[in-house]
Amino acid sequence: MNYIEPILNGLMVGGLYGLFGLGLALAFGIMRIVNIAHGEFVVLAAYLGVTLLAATPLPLPAVFVCVAAAAFVLGWALQATVLNRVLGPNPVPAMVITMGLSIVLRNALVKLYGADIQSIDIGPLQDAGIGVFGISIGLLPVMIFAASALLFVGVNLLLTRTTIGRAFRAAADDYEILETLGFNRRRIYSAAMGLAVALSAIAGLLLAMRSSFSPFSGVERLLIAFEVVIIGGLGSLRGCFLGGLFLGVVQVVGLKLNPNSGPLFGHLAFFAVLLFRHANLGPFFAWGRK
Template structure:
């Protein structure tokens, strides 16, 4: 889920959002703030955090990124790099540098027995939500008028403009969706483990690896890449609890050598 927002933004606009990791972490802090003021179960924060993040993504694209979009990918990359530094320091100033987490109560430790193993209920819910979001995004892109406009804009911006489509507004909607999807991942990360304002770099690295393994611009390829990295990380932690993401990074390197274009191959245009 860390990778889907990054893949979507790149597939539609060819933007490499270096602030992706900080946006993921910021959404977790937004959820923490809402939980302190709204008496609702933590999992229901997905909707308000997603809506707030959609608005922030729309504003990011409309106020900043649309001004520097061109055939050169460097200006948006430099802009989002500076934005990442601003967000990280703002989070430290507001929330401090301590490690925090969102408590989900008994659900955190609940499990179901499957063939002699105990599988956590909360990870199953996260996996189900991820599949639902991927399916919803696929349906949006394949079956709706907005999806057709997004794909057409990614294919040929000039022709779409001749048909009366406001490409800047289309890009705002695309970035809003990308940030909203990433924000849900950040919120669930805070419920599943812990985070700090400095966790963004790790999330960005995972997102990049997921997108590259899956194939640039491929939605379902990104899901497959995330599953590969997740399983590799769990195996590495089983073999050595202190290894962290070492084995996952190693698997990424090997797959990059064996399949330079990823599992689904690179998409020349658009997010399919």
């Protein structure tokens, strides 16, 4: 049985999975917030993209910019008006608030759009393919993988080469030191959440281009994001990307073995990683931490 093609396709899927986890990893790494509404933000962005494409003459790249900008404002406003008020050593209040927000968003999407499955139609590109060593790979998955990799590189450069990125890292390490340097902790947190939601929105648009979605798709995306972040190691961007690749490959190879398995093999692999961690054998991708 030839496993080269499912492995390559799994890597393409894994790039998008890694992007699902990136926004969640940023929110937790910088502010220790477990954003339960993360999946709903992904789906909300997908619906906003569909709406803009249907109601305006904007091309797809402009829709990406508009949706990402709107998501940044939403994340900033959420952090500035609500989450900054409950930040502290206890993560439960923020979890409860974002859980309530996820329920509100999910029901609002059902009310506005119904429960029908939707997607973004990108024309002939949807079915275009390229040949690699005699193996056919979809052009769209390759483009999405490349976009995901570029976003990871861009976020890494932002965190390591810019003033705001260094402020994010300082806030994650010790916010008191951040304030002694003249930064407003709450504004830094608001900007970080804005960036996290914007990245989630881009992931949602890429999801809508690649597959279908519904108002109830957020729970599945949140689960994937959690698995990616935990497999890769909390606070590790490189590990998050590698965790997504690992999960994508396991899931697609599992479908090759059993077409009726769905995401079962991915979840089993995640469970195996948890057992691996519990045995005190170290982070699965510890060498990828940064």
